[in-house]
Amino acid sequence: MPLNSLLLQNVHENVHVFSMKLNYSEPKIYTGGVDISTWSKLTAKQKNNALERPWYLYFSFRDPSSGKLVRQPNIKAGANRFKTKTERYAYLRKLQQSLIQLLQFGFNPYEDNTDLENQFLSGEKTQSKKEPQIKNQVKEKDLKKENIKPKEVQEIPEKTIEEALDFALDIKVSMMNKNSFVQYSSRIGLFKKWLKSKEYLNKPLSFITRRIITEYLNEVLKRTSPRNRNNSRTDLASTFQLLEDNEWITVNFVKRIPKLKSVPKRNKTYSPKQEDEIFKYLEKNDPYMILFIRFVSYSFLRPIEICRLKVEDIDVENKLMYIKSKTKPVQKKIIPQILLDHLPDLSQKDPRANLFGRYEIGEVWDAEPINKRNEFSKRFKAVKDHFKLGSDYGIYSFKHTYVTKLYVKYVKTMTPQQAKSKLMNITGHVTLDALQKYLRDIDAEMPADYSEDFA
Known part of the structure; x- marks a missing residue:
């Protein structure tokens, strides 16, 4: 039998001290997904979001057929008509105390509680009754004898x-x-x-x-x-x-649970000397790797985005490529002429093949993009080992290097704002703030020599 607010509100008038075996969990108050004890520390938005959600009482009661505690339907009892935290919580606290006392008096959602309800609503004193012993299995005739009503809501036993x-x-x-x-x-x-x-x-x-x-x-x-x-x-x-x-x-x-302060690792940019030495080394030892690096350098793609490219994603005629990026399902980018000049002929390649196969351009490579990226990272490790480069250098360092090159060149003839606006269309940053943060992180923005200011 469902509980109602009128019954709960009349319990206080009829309660006395007693003891009995518990077949229910302690009723608790759901307060819109926030910890009520930290209410004063919440922002106005967090408080409004919590008050927009329904607040209610919840508890579990032992099912007579299984002997397990089963979550009962939530009890709102009109609590959400109150629009402030103080009023709503005070109301639910009163209902919580009444529900605890009602359960102690023997209220059982699997039985007919009409007599108990009449006693409370009429204001009569009542003696606490012992809860029936719950058996693991109850036969159908026993249910009729005990007058247990069918459950109105099918509840699922608590999961592990x-x-x-x-x-x-x-x-x-x-x-x-x-x-x-x-x-x-x-x-x-x-x-x-x-x-x-x-x-x-x-x-x-x-x-x-x-x-x-x-x-x-x-x-x-x-x-x-x-x-x-x-x-x-x-x-x-x-x-x-x-x-x-x-x-x-x-x-x-x-x-x-709060997050800890964590300083993200950033790949360093390469100096002109390092860049020149790396390309000379690759020309002799792994020329295939050079084209992969040029895609990172000239198109500012992430290695995993390059690994997702298919031959059909490259539109040589219109100088466009279609990539699956971190922020968009499909993103269209231009292919700059400096990169196009290094692309081999793709006209005879299988359109569904990977642009970068394991060993050559336009090769079918049945592997996950993340595994393909790891393969190119392993190949580049030979370069890092040869030049004794630390963990803060990698393939992605070429993106930082070439973004810095463009920005430094643009600010020679443009204001910083104009340079960033032009650069934003090239790098693919969604907002100017995001680009500015990126430029700060890679130290692309460096002040001019200020030695004369000390004179």
């Missing part, structure tokens, strides 16, 4: 942590691109492995807490780096948000 994580993986595989999902599933797999080592994996989902997640993230930090720790936190927050959205949990507490 492992079941919840597997559910998230099954959903995420359809929501993410293949490369992103590989990284995501790897991090969730490491989390599952850690839970198993702690003997947590088969515990109920409600067992997992913010403290447990924080403990795991601290171990990731000790083992790896702040960046890996933050990436793990992001993937876990995404997982628990999916569980909240699907009503497996009421609050995604992982997103309230």
